Amino acid sequence: MSAQDIHKVSMADTKQKTLLQMRPGQTLQFKTNNTSGELSSLTLILNRLDSVTFDRVGDEFTRKETSRTPEVTQAYKEAEINDSLFVDGLKSGIDQSLLIELANIFGWDIDFALDIRKGDSLSVLYEEQLLDGEKIGNGNIIAAQFINNGRTYQAIRYSTEKGSSYYSPDGLAMRKAFIRTPVDFTRISSKFNPNRLHPVFKTTMPHRGVDYAAASGTPVKAAGDGKISFAGKQNGYGNVVIIDHGRGYQTLYAHLRGFAKGTKRGARVQQGKVIAYVGQTGWATGPHLHYEFRINGTHKNPITVKLPNDEPMPKNDLKNYLPYAKKVVATLANSHSPEFAQKLASLNKN
Ligand SMILES: [Zn+2]
Numbered sequence: 001m002s003a004q005d006i007h008k009v010s011m012a013d014t015k016q017k018t019l020l021q022m023r024p025g026q027t028l029q030f031k032t033n034n035t036s037g038e039l040s041s042l043t044l045i046l047n048r049l050d051s052v053t054f055d056r057v058g059d060e061f062t063r064k065e066t067s068r069t070p071e072v073t074q075a076y077k078e079a080e081i082n083d084s085l086f087v088d089g090l091k092s093g094i095d096q097s098l099l100i101e102l103a104n105i106f107g108w109d110i111d112f113a114l115d116i117r118k119g120d121s122l123s124v125l126y127e128e129q130l131l132d133g134e135k136i137g138n139g140n141i142i143a144a145q146f147i148n149n150g151r152t153y154q155a156i157r158y159s160t161e162k163g164s165s166y167y168s169p170d171g172l173a174m175r176k177a178f179i180r181t182p183v184d185f186t187r188i189s190s191k192f193n194p195n196r197l198h199p200v201f202k203t204t205m206p207h208r209g210v211d212y213a214a215a216s217g218t219p220v221k222a223a224g225d226g227k228i229s230f231a232g233k234q235n236g237y238g239n240v241v242i243i244d245h246g247r248g249y250q251t252l253y254a255h256l257r258g259f260a261k262g263t264k265r266g267a268r269v270q271q272g273k274v275i276a277y278v279g280q281t282g283w284a285t286g287p288h289l290h291y292e293f294r295i296n297g298t299h300k301n302p303i304t305v306k307l308p309n310d311e312p313m314p315k316n317d318l319k320n321y322l323p324y325a326k327k328v329v330a331t332l333a334n335s336h337s338p339e340f341a342q343k344l345a346s347l348n349k350n
Helices: 003-011 085-091 096-106 315-335 338-349
Strands: 027-032 039-045 050-057 060-067 071-081 120-131 134-148 151-160 163-167 187-190 210-213 219-221 226-234 238-246 249-259 274-278 288-295 298-300
Touching: 003 039, 003 060, 071 085, 071 315, 071 338, 085 096, 096 120, 096 134, 096 151, 120 315, 120 338, 134 315, 151 315, 226 249, 238 274
Parallel strands: none
Antiparallel strands: 027 039, 039 050, 050 060, 071 120, 120 134, 134 151, 151 163, 187 210, 210 288, 219 274, 226 238, 238 249, 249 274, 249 288, 288 298
16 A cells, blocks of 8 residues: 555544554455556455445545444253353353353342352353354343252343333343452352351350451441441451441441441441452451341341342333243243153153
8 A cells, every 4th residue: 555545544534543553363355456556445454343444435435333233042041950050051062251241230139259059050041143144143141040959030121211121021120239259259168047156165055147258358238228336346347337227227248357448437348349359357267248138137148038029010011021031031942952841841740
């Protein structure tokens, strides 16, 4: 390309500056005039869907963006969980990005760190994006079912004027006022047990919460919206944060290494905000988060406590949603492989 043509092409791109953001691996296509040899057209292929073309018109170039739309089809996958959601999900050919979404959809009801049982099962109906018959990505999860410890959870994606969200077949939001698991990275250390021996004192000091063993420094998230009522040291708890969520709900996070910026008494927090970091201050034998859930002062098992629903589906939408949900649940059931269906049927009998 002549320096002149390069200049003329770049003049057509001064506003968008796409050519300045070229990345390794992207393709450029040139067309030149056979007789004059000068550039007649230049195309930058950004990815499989998008490209930008500069065409010569007289002495200047025009700029045109082209986007291809992938074809969307419905796909189905199922998995039996013997190890963890991620290990068995991946083994069954479910992409990691879908597994993360599934964990988000069901994470309000199921503690994927501590409450997964051998024999739990998962099935999911989702969109796949195809281009020229080849899969290029996943779209939305349309519906999914998770059977945890004999209990069936079903989630269906539905759009209302408030946006798209997941609901149970009877129209309750999957999203809850509290996150089930306030740490990301977890492994089992001890479960809720009011009569276990305290590991430091070997007495039957009741253990009124759940322990998430996690590396020191792992972020701890506020389980729900609320106001911090305590952030500081308290004997056995070490560094501890207590959040008041209103309506009698309180959560407590102990043995923290330190507090996040802004974590102090009286501060308002939003659900999911990082409030502190896992540590082993106070009476702790190793780094872990000690988490308590209290309703009107009474300790509840955070893994199994029934959490209040966030917001139900608007009434106007419900009459359209219910028949749709019924249809989708039937599609999901009809997609089950014979072995999977048989397994579910035997679960229901027990
Ligand atoms: Zn504990």
